[in-house]
Amino acid sequence: MRPAEVIQQNFFLCANHFVQVAGTVALLEAQGDVARMRERYDERRRFLVPALRDIGLEIAVEPTGAFYVFADASAWGADSLALSGRLLEEAGVAVAPGIDFGPGGEGFLRFSYATSLDRLHDGVDRLRDWAQHA
Numbered sequence: 001m002r003p004a005e006v007i008q009q010n011f012f013l014c015a016n017h018f019v020q021v022a023g024t025v026a027l028l029e030a031q032g033d034v035a036r037m038r039e040r041y042d043e044r045r046r047f048l049v050p051a052l053r054d055i056g057l058e059i060a061v062e063p064t065g066a067f068y069v070f071a072d073a074s075a076w077g078a079d080s081l082a083l084s085g086r087l088l089e090e091a092g093v094a095v096a097p098g099i100d101f102g103p104g105g106e107g108f109l110r111f112s113y114a115t116s117l118d119r120l121h122d123g124v125d126r127l128r129d130w131a132q133h134a
Helices: 002-013 017-029 031-054 080-091 117-133
Strands: 068-072 108-112
Touching: 017 031, 031 068, 031 117, 080 108, 080 117
Parallel strands: none
Antiparallel strands: 068 108
């Protein structure tokens, strides 16, 4: 069942063709908008990376080209799938388990910062509370 879940997730996590075409048009014709979006993502990254480190997660490589942070959460539990389920149920925070990205991802969690800064603050607060009481 788990292999089918991983395949299914990737059908919905990737941009479909018309979105990719729109992205190409944006890159070619809307550089001002793209620059503003990149600034917003950078602001979110500059908040999230140190915030995750402050609550005990290790981040060896800071993202430079995506809106995801891949954090070593092995101090919180070795089973990334089980841990991601606990975080969703107990803290109300959705993350992707590292095992979804191959055996080398076990113990890691992937966090997205493709949301508002307010939601990121709320999510980090929930994670901090969870980590203090887990």
